[in-house]
Amino acid sequence: MPWYQALPMLGSAAALSIIIWTRPNSDSRPMAFTLLVGALVLASIGFAVKDFVNAVYLAAWLTSS
Numbered sequence: 001m002p003w004y005q006a007l008p009m010l011g012s013a014a015a016l017s018i019i020i021w022t023r024p025n026s027d028s029r030p031m032a033f034t035l036l037v038g039a040l041v042l043a044s045i046g047f048a049v050k051d052f053v054n055a056v057y058l059a060a061w062l063t064s065s
Helices: 003-022 030-065
Strands: none
Touching: 003 030
């Protein structure tokens, strides 16, 4: 797997880990809510990186033609 395909997965895992690590230790925010927020961040980062990689690839393809 090329690095640009693995990058969204690595970024998402890092974002989820940071959210779980920095979550407050109170009863008002259970782990399920934290995991939901983490999943949304994971998806957002993945889509953003995918769009960025597609834009860079398209720009490189257009300049090489």
